[in-house]
Amino acid sequence: MQAIRRRVFKSLFAASSSCSSYSLGAFRTLHIASQHSAGTPDRLFPLRFLITPWSAVQNRGAKVLGTDVRPGNVVQRKDRIYQVLKAQHTQHGRGGATIQVELRDVDSGNKITERFRTDEAIERVFVEEKSFTFLYTEGHSVMLMEPKTFEQIEVDKDLFGKAAAYLTDDMKVSLQFYDGKPMSASVPSRVTCTVAEAQDPMKGITATPQYKKVLLDNGLTVLVPAFIRSGDQIVINTIEDTYITRAKE
Structure with a gap:
């Protein structure tokens, strides 16, 4: 046997x-x-x-459509490995949609811009993902701690992109590694934020949902329903920077 x-x-x-x-x-x-x-x-x-996710398949490619390419992904183009920095989808009237991406060469650090069709198959490279605890930010550096070994690691704040605004004490974050190097970082997809500034609800609201802009305690501005007030805690989708619901008390 x-x-x-x-x-x-x-x-x-x-x-x-x-x-x-x-x-x-x-x-x-x-x-x-x-x-x-x-x-x-x-x-x-x-x-x-x-059966562990990053053993047999690490560094092996998988075909994904252009519509599935996101910032932080690692892709292979013309025998070179790139990290996706930005991705913008564009619809061309009757023609097919495209996605314009800004890529950074993993080895050289050079940046290039390419345009893919949304139905084009892209070679995505799997990376290793590890969990860390956020400690603090100092300048352009972010200090993280491995929760099991308590080992600290310093990474560039740019790895988090716009999501760096959501970092709070003891938050569980993820680092994505390729060939032992941190390539990107991410925060939880749902976080609770406090509304720092908001206009008072307006009288005479109709049945049609009304939205307004509010300022969060982390400096970001999002659209929320009209009934949200200053001091309220709300749940935010950190991927799209959008309101989900009011946090339960």
């Missing part, structure tokens, strides 16, 4: 090497089947290693 598992393992790994991506479901299925047959999880280390 052990010999059979070895042969299956080798064939699966060879298959993953010959294609751009491989379904992790197959590895999970093999892992479960092997557990039933072997009965000793410790003997299945290679299989348990494979």
Whole structure:
């Protein structure tokens, strides 16, 4: 039985090497089947290693459409690796939509601008993602701490982009690494912010939803329903900088 598992393992790994991506479901299925047959999880280390997201597939490409390209993604173009800095979608009347992206060469640091069709297949490179705790910001540097080892790491504030405004004490953030280098950073997709300034609700509001701009305690401005007042805590979508709901007291 052990010999059979070895042969299956080798064939699966060879298959993953010959294609751009491989379904992790197959590895999970093999892992479960092997557990039933072997009965000793410790003997299945290679299989348990494979089912972790960044083991067999790290640095292997996966085709994604242009519409799915986002800032912070790492893509491969003409045998070079780039990080997506900006992405702007444009609709050309009756013609097809395109996405203009600003890319930074991982090796040289040079920036280029390219335009993709939204239906064009782009080679996306998987990166390793790790969780950290935000400590403080000093100038253009952000200090983070690995929660298990308490090891501190200093990264450039630009890795967070506009999301750096949401950083608060002890916030859980994520760093994306490629080839051991931090490529981008992200905050939770939903955070609670306090409204610093807001106009009082206007009288005579109709049934049609009314919105107004408010200033948050982090300096950002967002649109919120008319009933929101100064001092209210609201939940914000940090990806789109949009109001979700009023926070529960």
